[in-house]
Amino acid sequence: MMPIKHIKIKKGMKAGEIVESMGDMGFGARKISEAAVILEKMWKDKDCKVFLGVAGAMVPGGMKEIILDLLDRAEVFVTTGANLTHDLIEAIGESHFIGNEKENDERLNKEGIDRIYNVFMKNVVYEKLEDFFEKNWKAFQGCRNIREFLWKIGELSGKGILWKCYEKKIPIFCPAIADSGIGLMVWGRLAGGKKINIDAYDDMKEIIDIAWTAKKRGVIYIGGGTPKNFIQQSLQFSKGADYGIQITTDHADGGGSSGAPLKEGVSWGKMKKNASFVDVNCDATIALPLILGYLKDKV
């Protein structure tokens, strides 16, 4: 057995050094280090296709650049409509703001400010989104499925996550796209009699094919939700993932997918029995900057 070594913080200490020291600690700190090491292996394994699933509203939380960095190594990206809408909001020139969760919500409502925990957004962004879709509506006519539709938004928006996925041809999946501000924009056009036809199932073949044909598979789950579950089910027909890291604040006992430990996936064949995987129970806005700090120093 290897002894626990107490982390010693020094002036000017690098995040990567902290993560390395965490590997000799216990509890959650060690999980951070294990996740960093598994991510490094996944990153360096040329045979491994990386499936990145990002739930929640990571973009308003200030995590866009981290997602962009992770996309450098992702062959598949699955996320929520919320993340994509907030990405688009910034791509068209709007911002999110430092807010306060103790603020009076009634007052915020009067001032036209929407609150996302301790982040604020001006409600007026929806008018800008309207303009974007109104102006570009014709461009979406040719899109058959959600992935094509999202790449098209990326092509038109010219920056951010959607743009990078389009530019680098990273397949991006968002099964619940209707459940988002982007969905609302499409509804607004449809309600106005403007047609479009995006098939709900058509792009499933792509993600399942990638899972099926990959030599090895690695999964990164930020926050669970639909993104995790959609990747998990695409793995059910493969031989299972070889690497996995999951960062969530949910727990197993409620029975939901978001809190289910990766180990549970072994019973389903979604995770290989001898895979390298770890569950990190932590707010991703805290855990990921640390883990990425380590990764940048190593690759």
Place this chain on the structure above:
Amino acid sequence: MMPIKHIKIKKGMKAGEIVESMGDMGFGARKISEAAVILEKMWKDKDCKVFLGVAGAMVPGGMKEIILDLLDRAEVFVTTGANLTHDLIEAIGESHFIGNEKENDERLNKEGIDRIYNVFMKNVVYEKLEDFFEKNWKAFQGCRNIREFLWKIGELSGKGILWKCYEKKIPIFCPAIADSGIGLMVWGRLAGGKKINIDAYDDMKEIIDIAWTAKKRGVIYIGGGTPKNFIQQSLQFSKGADYGIQITTDHADGGGSSGAPLKEGVSWGKMKKNASFVDVNCDATIALPLILGYLKDKV
């Protein structure tokens, strides 16, 4: 100020009596009672349209009858593909089983058993699902959107949640339907060259219209996720909800929608500033039987 009264449990005490007593307690118990009272008001308010959002995998947890009961008063039902797939699995004669979360997942995999926390399912159910969709594929050809597609499954399955929604014409929405066993079945057919065209956005108009035209709106959120968020966004163009109960084990600090307190919705205009609402932080499989016990005694 009203004094706290200590609950006194008696032999043969009814669940409804316990919930009533909880109204004089503190902490989580009081939240259960507040939720029950708000649900009763919502139930009895003839002007109120009820939006029921159920995330997670409540059906394997043994919550199907409770969902069926809640559907008696729901004008809108939004749920995950997981709940619908597990409902269909039971409708076609298969079961979920008492399991154990400490079981060896590698062994379960060898025996063809999929684990959902402390619930087991035989992997062979997927073959039965295949048969169902193979046999009925033609019936889905006319379905334009997800709601129509789900009602059709309900019509064909003949029992359970999907059937009740079909039979009672309760609009059922599942934006992320592709992310489910049902999605996999459609993929299987599409991969075999069998066509279908389900539009991802087409049924948004229905839910937004109901929200828009209702005199009053009540929301019931079990577990957050896409179901909560999809209802929330449909309310953004209404005057906001008048009643709300949310049962989840998530917390606000992670910034996600599932853990966001209903109060946050006031800033967005999704919840009226003077609405009756309460957040219950509890496993829904524990909280809902209690709350429904109270409701059955009152209505």
Place this chain on the structure above:
Amino acid sequence: MMPIKHIKIKKGMKAGEIVESMGDMGFGARKISEAAVILEKMWKDKDCKVFLGVAGAMVPGGMKEIILDLLDRAEVFVTTGANLTHDLIEAIGESHFIGNEKENDERLNKEGIDRIYNVFMKNVVYEKLEDFFEKNWKAFQGCRNIREFLWKIGELSGKGILWKCYEKKIPIFCPAIADSGIGLMVWGRLAGGKKINIDAYDDMKEIIDIAWTAKKRGVIYIGGGTPKNFIQQSLQFSKGADYGIQITTDHADGGGSSGAPLKEGVSWGKMKKNASFVDVNCDATIALPLILGYLKDKV
């Protein structure tokens, strides 16, 4: 494998019936049922000595009667100074009140109201406590240890938890008694030059002897904390507990005792390897009324 049966709530349904049905469900509901069944076994096993540990501030939450009922079968009671202080506050005629966690704390402070989440208490209770200890100070002179000191308070207070422990001669342990309103009262007297000498370690022998000499041991942990840990360590020299239920909202991953699953105790020898035990992740003010409802119907 036994199939999951969906709970069906009926009008007038008893809490005990709900708990029984929960035994056929999954997720947290099943844990409630397992805890109830283990508690029933523990209760009926004549050879079993029951160690009840109650953390938190259960008395302000409205749980006094439930604790009193559990004390009918407990041979050892370990709790926090908070529970005992709030019990004494009520014994001397003061109350706790229905409050609101969203209230302005600055305003409450001005009005002399102390907040415990959604429960309020008038700050003036401390003056009543002062009177009690001032009047009775001489009576404590003979107390050597914390258990004797607490029984003496019980004898003098004439009602509530402390009184019942005194009256029924249930050994009551509170290692951190200094950390409480009662502690503050003693400090007030000591600061005024009034002597007392309560030994911090003297009553450990009693609890360890009970653990050592019992034929069988059952543990009930509400909320973890010092009460759990103090019982756990007293078991370290016994053959370990035969029965155990733990109700807490903490989780294992932080590494703390409160969230550690009972299984971890097997490594320490505090829990027998073949013991009947279950961890319930739930607010105790919700879980215990249900479990006790079942128990009252069975014994």
Place this chain on the structure above:
Amino acid sequence: MMPIKHIKIKKGMKAGEIVESMGDMGFGARKISEAAVILEKMWKDKDCKVFLGVAGAMVPGGMKEIILDLLDRAEVFVTTGANLTHDLIEAIGESHFIGNEKENDERLNKEGIDRIYNVFMKNVVYEKLEDFFEKNWKAFQGCRNIREFLWKIGELSGKGILWKCYEKKIPIFCPAIADSGIGLMVWGRLAGGKKINIDAYDDMKEIIDIAWTAKKRGVIYIGGGTPKNFIQQSLQFSKGADYGIQITTDHADGGGSSGAPLKEGVSWGKMKKNASFVDVNCDATIALPLILGYLKDKV
């Protein structure tokens, strides 16, 4: 309003830089940054006396050096018996080990290994503790209260947390000292007829006097529990704390002290209404290395 800025992780990035960037993010990341800034202010405010409360079993988690660093600025230290016992175990030459929470507890028990989540400890350490107390028993005869007793252990152990408190004359309080391995060692001697008399209340005067006489007060709560509560109650007779940071994974809704937000202390007068304070919901083994990384760069 200030816009959210997305954190950009660079190769060789310092922990302090990450924390600084987190101040422009949302969700938990911003809380880390706010805690770091408040800690820096507290640290630099010459008028402020710092009360450090550390619950849980931070020493087995690898946090000893961090606690030692924080003690450089603490005027008062309150902790659990667990932390002090594990500190003493290392001071007398024993270790904690890298473990695995999925290990078979029955097997560990057979091999004499005690598990603390993912940390292991050899059960044989208790024999070494026995030797230490047997050899030094006489030295404790003069100790009247828990603080004196703990300083004496520190003097004899010659290294670690207890030693530093003794050496630097930092008052160390541990109200529940009986609830720990150290408590068991005292019990063992008492059971053998060897006397000692440590008063349970005697050292309360010291902590309350420090709180009372300080110009300003700052509190650092790691994990809640008795350490938090004992500091909180010592502040009740002061004008309240001017600075506060709390790092815990507990939440408010259960009603316990560990999860109560610092704001609640305003109602009690334990926290000044205009104090600088923040609640960080995170595993302390992850949050504190980051925060200390920032602090070391700033002071």
